[in-house]
Structures are given as C-alpha cells and as structure tokens.
Amino acid sequence: xxxxxxxxxxxxxxxxxxxxxxxxxxxxxxxxxxxxxxxxxxxxxxxxxxxxxxxxxxxxxxxxxxxxxxxxxxxxxxxxxxxxxxxxxxxxxxxxxxxxxxxxxxxxxxxxxxxxxxxxxxxxxxxxxxxxxxxxxxxxxxxxxxxxxxxxxxxxxxx
Amino acid sequence: xxxxxxxxxxxxxxxxxxxxxxxxxxxxxxxxxxxxxxxxxxxxxxxxxxxxxxxxxxxxxxxxxxxxxxxxxxxxxxxxxxxxxxxxxxxxxxxxxxxxxxxxxxxxxxxxxxxxxxxxxxxxxxxxxxxxxxxxxxxxxxxxxxxxxxxxxxxxxxxxxxxxxxxxxxxxxxxxxxxxxxxxxxxxxxxxxxxxxxxxxxxxxxxxxxxxxxxxxxxxxxxxxxxxxxxxxxxxxxxxxxxxxxxxxxxxxxxxxxxxxxxxxxxxxxxxxxxxxxxxxxxxxxxxxxxxxxxxxxxxxxxxxxxxxxxxxxxxxxxxxxxxxxxxxxxxxxxxxxxxxxxxxxxxxxxxxxxxxxxxxxxxxxxxxxxxxxxxxxxxxxxxxxxxxxxxxxxxxxxxxxxxxxxxxxxxxxxxxxxxxxxxxxxxxxxxxxxxxxxxxxxxxxxxxxxxxxxxxxxxxxxxxxxxxxxxxxxxxxxxxxxxxxxxxxxxxxxxxxxxxxxxxxxxxxxxxxxxxxxxxxxxxxxxxxxxxxxxxxxxxxxxxxxxxxxxxxxxxxxxxxxxxxxxxxxxxxxxxxxxxxxxxxxxxxxxxxxxxxxxxxxxxxxxxxxxxxxxxxxxxxxxxxxxxxxxxxxxxxxxxxxxxxxxxxxxxxxxxxxxxxxxxxxxxxxxxxxxxxxxxxxxxxxxxxxxxxxxxxxxxxxxxxxxxxxxxxxxxxxxxxxxxxxxxxxxxxxxxxxxxxxxxxxxxxxxxxxxxxxxxxxx
Numbered sequence: 001x002x003x004x005x006x007x008x009x010x011x012x013x014x015x016x017x018x019x020x021x022x023x024x025x026x027x028x029x030x031x032x033x034x035x036x037x038x039x040x041x042x043x044x045x046x047x048x049x050x051x052x053x054x055x056x057x058x059x060x061x062x063x064x065x066x067x068x069x070x071x072x073x074x075x076x077x078x079x080x081x082x083x084x085x086x087x088x089x090x091x092x093x094x095x096x097x098x099x100x101x102x103x104x105x106x107x108x109x110x111x112x113x114x115x116x117x118x119x120x121x122x123x124x125x126x127x128x129x130x131x132x133x134x135x136x137x138x139x140x141x142x143x144x145x146x147x148x149x150x151x152x153x154x155x156x157x158x159x
Numbered sequence: 160x161x162x163x164x165x166x167x168x169x170x171x172x173x174x175x176x177x178x179x180x181x182x183x184x185x186x187x188x189x190x191x192x193x194x195x196x197x198x199x200x201x202x203x204x205x206x207x208x209x210x211x212x213x214x215x216x217x218x219x220x221x222x223x224x225x226x227x228x229x230x231x232x233x234x235x236x237x238x239x240x241x242x243x244x245x246x247x248x249x250x251x252x253x254x255x256x257x258x259x260x261x262x263x264x265x266x267x268x269x270x271x272x273x274x275x276x277x278x279x280x281x282x283x284x285x286x287x288x289x290x291x292x293x294x295x296x297x298x299x300x301x302x303x304x305x306x307x308x309x310x311x312x313x314x315x316x317x318x319x320x321x322x323x324x325x326x327x328x329x330x331x332x333x334x335x336x337x338x339x340x341x342x343x344x345x346x347x348x349x350x351x352x353x354x355x356x357x358x359x360x361x362x363x364x365x366x367x368x369x370x371x372x373x374x375x376x377x378x379x380x381x382x383x384x385x386x387x388x389x390x391x392x393x394x395x396x397x398x399x400x401x402x403x404x405x406x407x408x409x410x411x412x413x414x415x416x417x418x419x420x421x422x423x424x425x426x427x428x429x430x431x432x433x434x435x436x437x438x439x440x441x442x443x444x445x446x447x448x449x450x451x452x453x454x455x456x457x458x459x460x461x462x463x464x465x466x467x468x469x470x471x472x473x474x475x476x477x478x479x480x481x482x483x484x485x486x487x488x489x490x491x492x493x494x495x496x497x498x499x500x501x502x503x504x505x506x507x508x509x510x511x512x513x514x515x516x517x518x519x520x521x522x523x524x525x526x527x528x529x530x531x532x533x534x535x536x537x538x539x540x541x542x543x544x545x546x547x548x549x550x551x552x553x554x555x556x557x558x559x560x561x562x563x564x565x566x567x568x569x570x571x572x573x574x575x576x577x578x579x580x581x582x583x584x585x586x587x588x589x590x591x592x593x594x595x596x597x598x599x600x601x602x603x604x605x606x607x608x609x610x611x612x613x614x615x616x617x618x619x620x621x622x623x624x625x626x627x628x629x630x631x632x633x634x635x636x637x638x639x640x641x642x643x644x645x646x647x648x649x650x651x652x653x654x655x656x657x658x659x660x661x662x663x664x665x666x667x668x669x670x671x672x673x674x675x676x677x678x679x680x681x682x683x684x685x686x687x688x689x690x691x692x693x694x695x696x697x698x699x700x701x702x703x704x705x706x707x708x709x710x711x712x713x714x715x716x717x718x719x720x721x722x723x724x725x726x727x728x729x730x731x732x733x734x735x736x737x738x739x740x741x742x743x744x745x746x747x748x749x750x751x752x753x754x755x756x757x758x759x760x761x762x763x764x765x766x767x768x769x770x771x772x773x774x775x776x777x778x779x780x781x782x783x784x785x786x787x788x789x790x791x792x793x794x795x796x797x798x799x800x801x802x803x804x805x806x807x808x809x810x811x812x813x814x815x816x817x818x819x820x821x822x823x824x825x826x827x828x829x830x831x832x833x834x835x836x837x838x839x840x841x842x843x844x845x846x847x848x849x850x851x852x853x854x855x856x857x858x859x860x861x862x863x864x865x866x867x868x869x870x871x872x873x874x875x876x877x878x879x880x881x882x883x884x885x886x887x888x889x890x891x892x893x894x895x896x897x898x899x900x901x902x903x904x905x906x907x908x909x910x911x912x913x914x915x916x917x918x919x920x921x922x923x
Contacts, residue, residue, distance in 0.1 A: 037751060039640060039744075039751055039752040039753060039754070040638075040640055041735060041738070041741070041754065042638070042689035042690045042691065042740075043689060043690040043738050043740060044734070044735055044738060045734060047734075048734055048735065050752075051731070051744055051752040051754075052752065053746050053750055053751065053752050055394070056390070056393070056394035056397065056746065057729070058729045058730070058731060058732075058744045058746070058752055059732070060731070060732035060734050060735060062734070089732055089733060091732060091734075144734070146734050147734075147737075
C-alpha cells in the first residue's frame with residue numbers, strides 16, 4: 001500500500017472521476033470491467049450503488065464520486081468497474097473512465113495538497129505531478145471503507 | 160442389526176484416526192513428558208474408545224483400554240511420571256488396541272485369542288503397581304522388530320511378543336528414542352519414532368489389497384476443498400439455468416437441435432453433479448448419536464436415573480457443518496431430558512410408571528429438512544411453574560402472561576436467563592440453557608419446538624435444513640428488484656382483495672394489522688422495511704407473505720410473488736454487514752444478484768419484537784415508557800390503556816348486544832363476552848350513538864375476557880409518559896400528556912373488576 005511516507009508503488013492503474021485523474025497501485029487492482037448490471041441495496045450507505053455478479057462472486061460496487069464527495073455522475077453515463085482487493089474482500093470502485101497503466105518509477109509521491117476537499121483527502125494518500133496532469137493516488141483500503149465517510153462540508157458538490 | 164454394523168464401522172474409522180493421532184502424541188510425549196495437554200489428549204482418545212467399546216460390547220477392548228486409561232489418568236494427575244517403561248507399555252497398549260480393532264473389522268468380534276490383551280493388561284498392572292517391567296530396562300526396538308515365529312492371522316497384526324520374553328532375548332538397553340532427525344511429515348506413519356516404525360513395519364510390507372478395510376475405502380478431503388466444490392457447482396447450476404433459458408424450445412431463439420440436446424444433457428449432468436457434491440458433505444447423524452449412549456449412561460449414573468435409550472434413524476444424513484454445529488445443542492437437550500424430564504426411579508414408581516425412563520432419539524427427513532426429535536416419558540413441563548418463574552424473573556409481565564397460550568408459555572424456557580431447575584446440578588440449570596440451544600440451532604437456519612404433557616413427557620423437535628449452502632426460498636418482487644425469503648421463515652401466503660381486504664386489514668394509528676383466523680398480525684410493507692415509503696395501495700389487492708422468526712409472526716406485504724427456487728447463499732461485503740435486513744445474496748437464473756432477506760432482522764428493525772413479547776421495560780422513577788393505546792371516549796375525550804392489556808380490537812353491530820342480567824354481553828368466539836362501557840366506568844358521560852356498531856377493546860385476564868366499549872382507537876404511542884395525579888378518580892390512575900394532549904390513564908383493573916367479579920360468580 002502506498003502512503004505519503006511509504007515506498008512508492010511502481011505501477012498505477014489510472015482512471016478518471018469527475019475530471020480528476022486517479023491512480024491505484026496495480027497490486028490492489030484485480031481487473032477492470034465495463035458497466036455491469038447493478039442490484040440496488042436499499043438502506044445501504046450512500047456510496048454503495050449496488051451489487052454485481054462477478055463470475056458468481058457477489059461484489060459490492062461503490063461509487064467513487066459519492067465516496068469522494070464529488071457531484072453525481074450525469075444521467076445516462078455508465079460507470080466502469082475497477083475491481084480492487086482490500087483486506088481479503090473484492091470490491092468494485094465505480095469510475096467514469098479508465099486510463100492507462102502508468103509507470104511511476106522516477107516520480108516521488110507528494111503529500112496531498114491541504115486545500116483539497118476533506119472527502120478527497122480521506123481517500124487519497126498522495127499525489128504524483130505528471131507532465132500533463134496530477135495523479136491522485138488512491139488508498140484502496142480507505143476507498144472501500146464507507147463506515148467513516150467524513151462530513152463533506154468542505155466540498156462544493158451537491159450532496 | 161444394520162444399524163449396529165454401521166456404528167461399528169464408524170467406530171473403527173474414528174478409532175483408527177484417533178490411534179494415528181495417539182501414536183504421534185505418545186511419541187511427542189516422550190520428548191516433553193510433562194505436557195498435560197498431550198496426556199489429556201491421549202487420555203481422551205483412550206477414554207472414547209473405551210466408552211464406545213463398552214457400548215458395543217467389545218469386552219476385551221474395553222478391559223484393555225480401561226487399564227490403559229487408569230495408567231493415563233495417573234500420569235495426567237501427576238501421580239506417576241513418564242518413564243521408558245511407561246511409554247513402552249502405553250505404546251504396546253495402543254498397538255494391541257489397533258490389533259483388536261483389526262480383528263473386529265475382519266471378524267466383528269474382539270475375541271481373537273492371538274491378540275495378547277491379557278499380557279498387556281498384566282504389564283499395565285505392573286507399571287501401575289510401580290514394579291519395573293524388567294531389570295534390564297525395556298529393549299523395545301529390537302524386541303518388536305525381531306521376527307516372531309507365531310503366525311498372526313491378520314497380516315497387519317503386530318507380532319505379539321510378551322515383554323518378558325523380549326527382555327530375555329535382548330539384554331541391550333533401549334536407546335533414547337528421540338534424537339533422530341525426522342521429517343515432520345503431516346501424514347501419520349512417517350513421523351513416528353523408531354519404536355513405532357518397527358511396530359508399524361508389517362503393515363507397510365503386506366499386499367496393499369489385503370487391507371482394504373473401512374479405513375482405506377474412504378479418503379479424507381480437506382473441507383475447504385469441498386466447500387470450494389460446492390461453490391463451483393453452485394456456479395455451474397446458475398450457468399446451466401442461463402443456458403436452459405436460452406435453449407428452451409418454447410422461447411427458442413435458436414433452432415439448433417444439437418445445442419438443445421447438449422443443453423439438456425448439461426442439465427442432467429449438472430443436477431447429478433450438484434447432488435453428488437452435496438452428498439460428499441453429508442454425514443449420518445449416527446456420528447453424533449454414537450456418543451449418546453455414553454453420555455446418557457454417565458448422566459444417568461450421576462443423576463440417579465434409570466434410562467432406556469432408544470435411537471432411530473442413524474443413517475439420516477445432513478451437511479457436515481450442520482452436524483458439527485448440532486453436537487452441542489443435542490447433547491444439551493439430552494442432558495435436559497435426563498435432568499429435568501425424567502424423574503428419579505422412586506418418583507416414577509410412585510407416579511405409576513416403570514422405574515426406567517425412556518429417552519427416545521429419532522431423526523428423519525421431512526420436506527427437505529432434517530427433523531430430530533428428543534422425547535422422554537418424564538414429568539413434562541408444567542406451564543404454571545414456567546409462568547411463575549418467568550414472572551418472578553422478570554422475563555415477562557403478568558399482563559403478557561395472561562394472554563399467552565400454554566404452548567407459548569412453555570416456549571418461554573428458550574428465553575435468555577431462564578432456568579427452572581429447582582436445584583442447580585452440575586448437569587443443567589446454570590442459566591445458560593435453552594436460549595443457547597435455540598440460538599445455536601437458529602444460527603444454522605433451524606428451529607426448535609417443545610411439546611409437553613404434564614406427567615407424561617416432553618417432546619423436543621429440532622428442524623434443520625439439509626444444507627446451508629443451497630436453500631429453498633420464495634422469490635418476491637419489490638421496487639423492480641427481486642428478494643429471496645428463506646423457506647424456513649415462510650408460514651403462508653395470503654392474497655386479499657376488495658371486501659376481504661377491507662375486512663381483514665385494520666389500520667391502527669397508521670399501523671396496519673391483519674386479522675388472520677382470529678389472530679392479529681402486524682403488517683410490514685417490504686418497501687417500507689427497505690427504507691422506501693409504504694405503497695399507496697388503497698383498495699388494491701394486497702399480497703402478504705406471512706413469515707415467522709424469533710417467535711414473532713408478521714405479514715410482509717410485497718408487490719409481486721415470483722416462485723420458489725433453490726438458491727445458493729453467498730456472503731455480502733463488509734460494507735453491508737451492518738444492515739439488519741439482509742442475510743446474504745444470491746444469483747438468479749438470469750445472472751442478476753438478488754438479496755436474501757433476514758426476516759428476524761426485519762422484525763427487529765421494525766421493532767415488531769416488542770409488539771408481542773416485550774423484554775421487561777426499564778422503568779426509572781415514575782416514567783413509564785410502555786406502549787399505550789390511545790382512545791377516544793365520551794365525544795372527544797382521550798384515554799389510554801397499556802397496549803399489553805389489549806388482546807384484540809373488535810367491532811360489533813349494535814344488534815349483537817344482548818343482555819345477561821344487568822350486564823351487556825355479546826356472543827364472541829364460542830363464548831360470552833361481557834361488555835363494559837368505558838366512559839361511565841371512568842366517570843364521563845356516554846357519547847350519543849352515531850353509528851350502528853360499537854368499537855370494543857378485548858382484554859383478557861387469566862382466561863376471562865372483557866370487552867371495553869370505546870368510541871374509537873386514536874393511536875398507539877410508544878413515548879415516555881409521566882403520569883400525574885391530576886384527574887385521578889375511580890377508574891382513572893391520573894392524567895398524562897400524550898402527544899401534546901391531556902389523556903386519562905385508565906385504571907384497567909378498576910374498570911374490569913366489577914365485570915370479572917360478576918363473571919367469576921356466574922361461573923360458580
């Protein structure tokens with residue numbers, strides 16, 4: 001796992017959420033899938049968009065937009081699934097679009113800028129300044145934990 | 160007879176496994192002779208063999224293990240210390256046990272004279288007496304390895320040198336057995352020490368086919384592997400369903416006859432595979448029962464009971480994990496039957512029964528479930544005693560008690576903290592009793608029922624699913640999704656339309672209830688239970704799934720009912736674990752995920768559990784937070800009754816009111832219901848009649864019913880109420896502010912007393 005002070009993962013699976021460029025260490029990513037039919041789970045935490053059938057395994061799908069406190073996905077746009085493994089469980093993170101797998105050997109992980117919304121900081125363990133964008137490195141264990149989503153008072157997004 | 164043979168086979172397999180473990184334990188023991196843990200483990204193994212052999216009437220085996228047990232118990236209790244002699248004798252005993260088991264396997268008896276039981280018993284006795292086996296110490300290795308001239312009838316039978324003879328043959332002292340480096344292999348044979356290797360030798364050399372006994376006819380498979388197989392078969396079944404849907408001739412998208420045939424074959428094979436795989440996990444209940452004779456014997460002895468144990472249905476199979484989970488509860492139930500059920504012989508004779516009680520265990524399959532019955536012909540359970548204890552212990556209130564059927568009262572013993580043993584014995588009655596039994600049985604999807612006749616006995620019936628992995632479930636639809644309700648929770652389906660609907664469903668203060676054959680069931684709409692809003696189905700047909708969980712029965716209103724199907728239960732992620740409404744999820748034939756509803760969870764979530772069986776409420780000071788039924792009387796005045804005092808709400812048309820003496824009565828449920836008009840009873844003027852029927856709250860007290868006539872029901876509130884003395888008068892305890900309005904708190908007892916008194920007098 002990458003932390004701001006820890007060892008840098010070599011490769012990142014990158015994806016886009018609300019125009020932001022995120023990366024997840026490839027060790028955590030099991031696979032990437034296009035949109036799968038979701039079964040809604042009433043009474044579940046907001047970030048849980050539903051359940052998908054991943055070859056017979058039941059996987060919880062979390063909406064990263066919601067988890068990050070970002071505005072909801074425009075109607076009609078179907079999310080992609082980034083299937084991650086975290087603490088022995090497989091969880092799907094729903095993202096807008098999938099990017100490349102990126103080598104980050106020479107880059108140094110930098111602390112998350114302090115003015116990012118607290119909901120984003122909660123999930124992001126650091127940033128990698130690339131030439132044409134800034135990659136926000138996601139901590140998989142934090143991202144799949146919906147029990148302690150901080151109050152998104154500092155976000156501009158609608159609830 | 161057949162049963163016996165089966166028990167013997169199980170005994171052999173189990174004992175062989177135990178002996179392998181024993182060999183390892185003994186060897187390890189020589190390295191750490193002080194390990195109590197090892198000694199206890201060895202002791203247990205021998206003890207088990209002894210117990211079962213006693214039950215199966217293998218006298219020599221019992222004799223041998225009995226002596227071995229003596230020695231082991233001395234060692235365990237530190238009355239003796241481990242020495243080479245002791246180790247030698249123990250190993251020899253184990254070998255002899257093994258030889259006896261082999262003899263039992265081939266000839267079904269343990270009387271084979273070539274097995275030197277008596278010699279070993281002598282040796283054990285000598286060691287126990289503290290005599291040295293031989294001044295030259297025990298020359299184990301050579302001795303056993305030395306070719307014995309005597310031909311043993313069983314090839315795997317170890318040669319049987321008597322130790323004395325051995326000592327003569329070889330004066331060399333035994334080497335310290337352990338220092339050899341050995342591969343710590345997990346299999347049983349390779350990691351035994353030289354002594355045992357020598358002993359085990361003959362087994363290894365023989366023709367492998369000669370010893371294809373019960374032990375080799377089966378393979379031990381890691382349970383994880385089996386679980387994995389079950390999972391995969393579940394997937395296969397789902398995939399098959401999908402393929403079948405596409406190749407179904409009626410909806411045929413393709414007319415490829417080959418494909419259709421292949422699909423049908425797939426269907427067949429998959430079904431058979433599913434069955435076989437499930438069967439690999441099935442084990443006969445005899446495994447648990449084989450332990451019962453011993454338990455019963457010991458307990459009977461301890462408790463001074465005489466018991467005839469009868470068992471039926473040894474070969475009833477159920478899933479391995481369930482069997483494992485059942486052991487504890489079943490043992491507990493058997494103990495209870497002996498301790499609380501069966502009387503001491505003297506009492507039985509005094510009651511005109513035979514001195515020996517009968518304990519009958521029976522297992523059988525019934526409609527996809529395994530039913531296990533434990534019955535005794537003992538004193539039975541006295542509902543009055545239970546009721547008294549329950550009230551005394553605050554498990555229920557008197558009002559609740561008054562409305563309970565005897566069967567419900569008996570079920571109280573499943574409540575936590577309940578034990579009626581007048582005397583706490585070391586067998587049962589320590590307060591961790593039947594509630595634990597019920598919890599563990601419910602955890603594996605089962606249920607437990609008690610039926611009892613005072614003086615004649617008790618029958619405890621446990622129902623459990625065959626397997627946990629695949630369960631039958633009813634699939635219902637709500638809000639565009641499908642949900643599965645486990646069949647185990649299902650009672651019945653009710654569909655109501657038009658007039659029936661209006662008659663059967665009452666809305667009490669926004670809370671719908673269903674009258675079903677004289678019983679009031681709370682209604683919960685599934686969409687509401689799932690956080691949505693109650694559907695606006697005024698007048699429309701209503702589909703109610705009547706479900707039962709944790710003693711609470713209620714109706715779940717659903718939008719659609721699909722069909723019943725076998726579903727594969729799958730776990731859901733930790734993000735969803737905290738939601739009480741779901742027990743898991745499954746995958747439907749079309750590949751979509753559906754949630755499995757946790758009926759007990761829904762009941763708890765909707766706070767239904769308090770409706771019938773409230774835990775004793777915490778009362779502090781004069782704050783009374785019990786639920787109140789708020790009524791309107793005397794044209795707009797408010798009064799409240801404790802909800803617990805209300806058993807039913809009824810409406811009677813005016814022409815049904817008859818007179819009996821000065822009292823008003825109606826005929827009600829094969830009896831006469833005396834009526835009391837609430838308004839005058841609490842000092843208020845009666846309201847003018849505006850309708851041609853009256854609303855009645857039926858109150859039951861000790862089997863007597865009273866109908867309390869009111870104007871109408873306003874609400875049920877569950878708020879803390881602070882009673883004041885304002886407005887106290889006959890029939891009224893005082894007033895309180897309920898929902899921002901002053902409300903009279905009815906003194907129920909005062910109101911119904913005149914009527915009940917009359918009824919009692921009338922009854923005499």
